[in-house]
Amino acid sequence: MKNKKSKLNLSSGVMSVVASFICIIIGLLVGLVILYCINSENALDGFSRIIKGGFYLMPKGIGTVLSQAAPLIMTGLSVAFAFKTGLFNIGAAGQYTLGALGALYFALVLHMPWYVCLLAAMVFGAVWGAIPGIFKAYFNVNEVITAIMFNWIGLYAVNEIIYRGAIGDMYDLKTTKTYSLRNAAPQSVIPDFGMNSIFNTKSTTIAIFIAVAIAVLIYIVINKTTFGYELKACGHNKDAARYAGINEKRNIVLSMTIAGALAGIGAGLYYLSGVAEWNPQVSTALPAMGFNGIPVALLALSNPIGVIFAALFVSHITVGGGYLPTKYFQPEIADVIIAVIIYLCAFVMLFKGVVANALSGRKKKDVPNSGKGADE
Amino acid sequence: MFLLLKYTLLYAVVLMLVALGGMFSERSGVINIALEGIMAIGGLAGIIVLVVFGSSLPAAALVTVSILASAVAGMIYSLLLAFSAITLKADQTIGGTALNMLATAAAVVIVKAYNNASTGGSGSASSKLSYSNTEFIFSVGPLTYNIFLIIGIILLIAAYVFLYKTKYGLRLRACGEHPQAADSVGINVYKWRYAGVMISGFLGGLGGFAYIVPSVSTWNFEVGVTGFGFLALAVMIFGQWKPFRIAAAAVFFAIFKSLANIADTTFLSNLHLSKNIYDMMPFIASMIILAFTSKNSQAPKAEGIPYDKGAR
Numbered sequence: 001m002k003n004k005k006s007k008l009n010l011s012s013g014v015m016s017v018v019a020s021f022i023c024i025i026i027g028l029l030v031g032l033v034i035l036y037c038i039n040s041e042n043a044l045d046g047f048s049r050i051i052k053g054g055f056y057l058m059p060k061g062i063g064t065v066l067s068q069a070a071p072l073i074m075t076g077l078s079v080a081f082a083f084k085t086g087l088f089n090i091g092a093a094g095q096y097t098l099g100a101l102g103a104l105y106f107a108l109v110l111h112m113p114w115y116v117c118l119l120a121a122m123v124f125g126a127v128w129g130a131i132p133g134i135f136k137a138y139f140n141v142n143e144v145i146t147a148i149m150f151n152w153i154g155l156y157a158v159n160e161i162i163y164r165g166a167i168g169d170m171y172d173l174k175t176t177k178t179y180s181l182r183n184a185a186p187q188s189v190i191p192d193f194g195m196n197s198i199f200n201t202k203s204t205t206i207a208i209f210i211a212v213a214i215a216v217l218i219y220i221v222i223n224k225t226t227f228g229y230e231l232k233a234c235g236h237n238k239d240a241a242r243y244a245g246i247n248e249k250r251n252i253v254l255s256m257t258i259a260g261a262l263a264g265i266g267a268g269l270y271y272l273s274g275v276a277e278w279n280p281q282v283s284t285a286l287p288a289m290g291f292n293g294i295p296v297a298l299l300a301l302s303n304p305i306g307v308i309f310a311a312l313f314v315s316h317i318t319v320g321g322g323y324l325p326t327k328y329f330q331p332e333i334a335d336v337i338i339a340v341i342i343y344l345c346a347f348v349m350l351f352k353g354v355v356a357n358a359l360s361g362r363k364k365k366d367v368p369n370s371g372k373g374a375d376e
Numbered sequence: 377m378f379l380l381l382k383y384t385l386l387y388a389v390v391l392m393l394v395a396l397g398g399m400f401s402e403r404s405g406v407i408n409i410a411l412e413g414i415m416a417i418g419g420l421a422g423i424i425v426l427v428v429f430g431s432s433l434p435a436a437a438l439v440t441v442s443i444l445a446s447a448v449a450g451m452i453y454s455l456l457l458a459f460s461a462i463t464l465k466a467d468q469t470i471g472g473t474a475l476n477m478l479a480t481a482a483a484v485v486i487v488k489a490y491n492n493a494s495t496g497g498s499g500s501a502s503s504k505l506s507y508s509n510t511e512f513i514f515s516v517g518p519l520t521y522n523i524f525l526i527i528g529i530i531l532l533i534a535a536y537v538f539l540y541k542t543k544y545g546l547r548l549r550a551c552g553e554h555p556q557a558a559d560s561v562g563i564n565v566y567k568w569r570y571a572g573v574m575i576s577g578f579l580g581g582l583g584g585f586a587y588i589v590p591s592v593s594t595w596n597f598e599v600g601v602t603g604f605g606f607l608a609l610a611v612m613i614f615g616q617w618k619p620f621r622i623a624a625a626a627v628f629f630a631i632f633k634s635l636a637n638i639a640d641t642t643f644l645s646n647l648h649l650s651k652n653i654y655d656m657m658p659f660i661a662s663m664i665i666l667a668f669t670s671k672n673s674q675a676p677k678a679e680g681i682p683y684d685k686g687a688r
Contacts, residue, residue, distance in 0.1 A: 038489050088469050139667040144409065144469055145613070146666070148606045149659045156659075160652035285599045291477055298470065326501055330488040335481035343456070343474035347466030 019348045020299045024313070027341035031333055039328040049323045050334060053316035056323050063199025065315045067273055070207035071096075072311035074266025075293025077218055078129075078259045080302040084222055085255035086235035091132055091147025092263040093290025094154035099125035099264030100278055100287075101158045103271045107188030108170045108179050114190050114272050118210075121268030122261045128154055129260015133253035143256065151286055163280035170278075177277035189274040203275040211269060212308055214262070219304040231255050263290060288335070292318075295338050298345040314338060378518055383634035384627065385521065389528035390587040391633075392626035394608035396535050397579030399617050401454075403539070404572025405552040405565075407680045409472030410457050411580045412605025413479030414450045418581025419588040419601065420483045421449030424490070426507040426589070435511045439523060443585065450581015451574050453479070458573040462566055465682035476600075483597040506594045513590060522590035524582075531579065536619040548572055552676035555683040565683045583608070603659070607633075610662035616674045632658040 031050060035043040049056050054065035075092045082089035089095075102124030106117040132146040162168050162178060170178045181189050182202075190205040198204075222228040233241040234251045242248050270276065270289065296314055300306030321334025394411055401408035408414075425442040433441065453475070460471040484503045491502050512522050539545035550558035551568040559565050587604055588595050611629050615622030636654030 034485070038485075090469075090473060135663070135667060139670055140673075141663075141666045141670045145606075145609060146663065148603075149610065149663050149666075152603045152606070153656050153659045153663075156652040156656040160650055163650075163652075165650060285480075291473075294470075294473060328492075330485045330492075330501070332481050332484045332488070336478060336485060339474050339478035339481055343460065343471060343478065346470040346474060347460050347464040 016301050020301070020310075020345075023299065023341050023344040023348050026344055027337045030340045031337040034333055034336060035329065038330075042325065042328045046324050046329050046333075049325075050317060050320035050337070052323075053320035056320065059199045060201050061319055061323070063195070063201035063204035065312065065319050066199070066208045067201065067203035067205065067275070068319060069311045069315040070205075070211040070273075071266035071270040071289050072292055072296055072315055073208075073211040073215055073308055074269060075263050075290055076296030076300065076307040076311050077215055077293075077304060078262035078266070079293045079297035080300060080304060080307055081218060081222070081262060082255055082259040083297060083302040084228075084235050085231045085251060086238070087133075087136070087143050087252065087255060087259075089129070089132075089147060089256065089259045089263075090144050090291075090294070091129065091151055092259070092266075092293045093286040094147065094151035095125040095128045095260040095263035096267040096287055096290040097151075097154045097158050098128040099267030100271050101161060102264065103188075103268040104162070104170055104178050104278060107181055107185045107272065111185055112188060114188050117188050117272055118190075118265060118268040121264045121272075123264070125264015125267065126257045126261035129263065130253060130257040133256030136256070137249035137252045143252075151290075155286055158278070159280040162278055168280075171280065172277075175277065177279045180277060181272065181274040188272060190269070190272045203273045205273045207269040207273055211266075211311075214265065215304045215308050218262070222304065263293065266293075292338060295342045295345065298342060379638045380631070380634055382519055383637045384630045385525055386590055386630075387587075387633045388623075388627045388630035389522075389524050390583050390604065391608050391611045391629055392532060392623050393524075393528055393579050393586060394583035394605060395611040395615060395622045395626060396532065396619060397576035397583065398609055398612040399576075399615075399619065399622060400535070400539075400548070400572045400579070401576035402572075402612070402679045403552045403617060403676050404548050404569045405555060405676060405678045405681070405683065406458070406461050406569055406573050407468045407472065408454075408457065408573065408576050408580075409469055409609070410454070410475035410479075410605075411576070411608055412600060412603065413472075413476035414453050414577050414580035415584030415587065415601045415605045416479040416483050416597070417453040417584070418446040418450035419584035419595070420486065420597065421581065422446030422585035423505050423507055423588065423595065424486075426509075427490075427505055430508060439511050443523075443527070443582065446585035447578045447582040450579075450584065451577040454573050454577025454580065455570075457577075458570050461682065462569045462573070465684065468680055468682075476605075480597070480600040483600070487597045503598045504594055504596045507589070509589045509593050522586075524586035524590065527582070528586075532619060532623055539619065549676075551683075552678055555678050559683075559685065565685075569683065580605070607658055607662065610666060613673065613675075614662070614665050614669060616669075617676060629658050629662065632661050 032043065032047050035046045054061035075096060078092045078095065079089050099121035103117045103121040106112045106120040128150060131150055132143040135141040135146040136143040162170050166173060172179045190207050192205040195204040196202055222232065230246045231251055233244065233246055234248050238248055266289065271278070292314055296307055296310040299310040317337060318334050321331045324331055324333065394415060398408050398411055422442040422445050425445045426438065429438060429441065457471055457475055460466040461468045487503050487505055488501055513520055515521070539549065547558065547563050548568050548571065550563060551565045555565045584601055587601055607629060611625045612622060615625040635657060636651055
C-alpha cells in the first residue's frame with residue numbers, strides 16, 4: 001500500500017508535465033489547421049517557422065526570445081503567485097501598464113538610474129495589484145471583476161498621464177510615442193554587457209537574468225518560508241487557515257500586492273531595455289504581455305521554476321509567429337495558438353486527476369459516481 | 377440633451393442585452409466571463425454578412441440575416457465555454473479568459489485574412505472592416521433610433537416571462553441555486569446549464585453586433601469590444617441577476633458611457649476633460665457601486681461550481 005502511494009506521487013509529477021505537453025501539442029495542431037485553412041501551399045513552411053521560433057533567424061531571433069521572455073517570466077510569476085493563494089490575477093495586464101508608467105516616468109522625467117526605475121515600476125505595479133486585494137478582502141468583490149475594471153482604468157489613466165493633450169513630459173511629438181530611452185535617458189537603460197552585439201539585437205539585456213533570479217527567489221518564498229506556507233494555506237482552505245490563526249484578509253491583500261509588484265517589474269524589464277516606447281494614441285488595447293502571463297502560469301502549474309521554461313516557450317512561439325510571411329499569414333495566429341493552449345489547460349489538468357484516480361485503484365468513497373460523471 | 381439621450385439608449389440596449397445574457401448563464405450556475413469574447417465573435421459574424429452580402433440582398437433581408445448570424449455565432453462560440461465548464465468541469469474563469477483571448481486573436485486573423493484575400497494576396501494587414509449601417513437606423517421626431525432598441529425591449533420582456541412565468545425558467549434557476557435538489561426531482565442539470573450558456577451566447581453575440589454597427593461604419597477588430605462585455609458583467613451584478621433591475625442598471629451605466637460621446641459638443645466641453653477621463657468613468661462608477669452592493673449580493677448560490685452528480 002505504501003509503495004503504491006509513493007509511486008503515485010511520482011507519476012503525478014510526471015503526469016503534470018505530460019499534461020502541459022498535451023496542451024502545447026494540441027494547440028500547435030490547431031495552429032497548423034488554421035494555417036492550412038488560410039493558405040494550404042505555404043502552411044508547412046509557416047508551421048516550421050512557428051516551431052523554430054527564435055532559431056529561425058540566428059542569432060537575432062534567440063536574442064529576441066530572451067528579451068521577450070524576461071517580462072513574460074515576471075507576468076507569469078505574478079499570475080502563478082496569486083494562484084498559490086487561490087486568487088486569479090487577471091489584472092497582470094493593468095499592473096504591467098502601471099509598471100510601464102513608473103519605469104518611464106522615473107527614466108524620462110526624473111532621469112534616475114535603471115535600478116531605481118525598476119523599483120519604481122515595482123511600486124506602481126504593487127499599488128495597482130493591492131486594489132483588487134483590498135476589494136476582495138474588505139468589500140467581498142470578486143478579484144477577477146475588480147482586476148478587469150482596474151485594467152481598463154489603468155490603461156486610460158496611463159494614456160492620459162503620458163499624453164496630456166500632446167504636452168506630456170514624456171511624450172515625443174515627432175514619433176507620437178514616449179521619448180526613446182536610448183537618446184533621452186541612456187542612464188536608465190538596463191545594461192547588456194555586450195549581449196546585444198552577441199545576438200545582433202538592441203533589446204537583449206541582463207533583464208532575463210534578473211527575471212530568473214526573481215523566479216528562484218519567489219520559489220524560495222513560497223516553499224521555504226512561513227509566509228509562503230500561510231499564503232498556500234489560505235489558497236487551499238480559507239476557513240481552515242483562519243481557524244489556525246492566519247490573518248486571511250491580510251494575506252489576500254499581500255498576495256495581490258506582491259503579484260502586482262512582479263507584473264510591474266515585468267513592465268520595467270521590458271520598457272527599460274530601450275527597444276519599445278509607449279504609444280498613448282494607439283494603445284487602446286491592454287498589453288498582451290500581461291495576459292500572456294496566464295498561459296505561462298498555467299503551463300508551469302504555478303511552479304516558479306516551471307514559469308521560466310513556460311515563458312521561454314510562449315516567447316519562442318510568439319517570436320515564431322512574427323516570422324510568418326505576412327503575404328500569406330497573420331502573426332496573430334501565434335496568439336490563437338496560445339489562447340487554445342490556455343483553453344485546454346483549464347481542463348487537461350482535470351484529465352490528469354481522472355487518470356490518477358483510475359490508477360489509485362478507485363479507493364475513494366465516491367469513485368463509482370464521480371467516475372460516471374467524468375465519462376460524460 | 378437629445379444627443380445624450382441618443383447615446384444612452386444606444387449603449388443601454390447593448391449593456392442590457394449582454395447583461396441579460398450573463399444573467400441566464402449565471403442563473404443556471406455557470407460564470408460567463410467570456411461575454412467580451414462572445415460579443416466580438418457575434419459582431420464579427422454579423423459584420424461579415426454585411427460586408428459580403430451588403431449589395432446583393434434587400435435591406436430587410438440583410439438586417440434579419442446579419443442579426444441572426446451574430447446571435448447564432450455567439451451561441452456556437454459559447455458552446456466552447458459550456459463544453460469545458462459543464463461537461464469537463466473545468467475552471468470557468470480560466471476557460472472564459474481563454475475564450476476572450478481566442479476571440480480577439482481569431483477575429484483579427486479572420487479579418488486580416490479576408491482583407492488579404494479580397495485585395496488579391498497583396499499582403500494587406502488591415503484589421504478593419506467597413507460596412508453600411510443605414511439600414512439599422514431610423515428616426516422618429518428629433519431622435520434617431522436603431523432597430524436593436526425594439527429587439528432589446530422585446531427580449532427583455534421575453535427574458536422576464538421565461539425566467540419567472542414558465543416552468544422552464546424555474547428549472548433553469550433551480551440549477552443555479554441548488555443543482556442537487558433540481559437533479560433529485562428529475563431535472564437534467566447538465567442540459568439546463570447548456571441551455572443557460574447558449575442563451576447567454578445568443579444574447580452576447582447579438583449585443584456585440586448591436587454595439588458595433590449602429591454607432592460607427594468601420595471597426596478595428598484589434599480592440600475586441602473595448603471592455604464592454606466586462607461592463608455588462610458589472611451591470612448584471614448591480615442588477616442583482618434580475619431582468620428589470622438589469623435594464624435599469626444598464627441605463628445608469630450607459631449615461632456614464634455616453635458622456636464621452638457628447639463631451640465635445642455640450643456644456644461639458646468647458647470642463648476640459650480629455651477623452652481618456654470619460655472612458656474611465658463607467659469603470660470607476662462600477663467599482664464604487666460594486667464596493668457598496670457586494671456585501672449583500674444575491675448571486676445564484678451554485679454559480680461557478682461545476683455540478684458533479686456524484687458529489688454530496
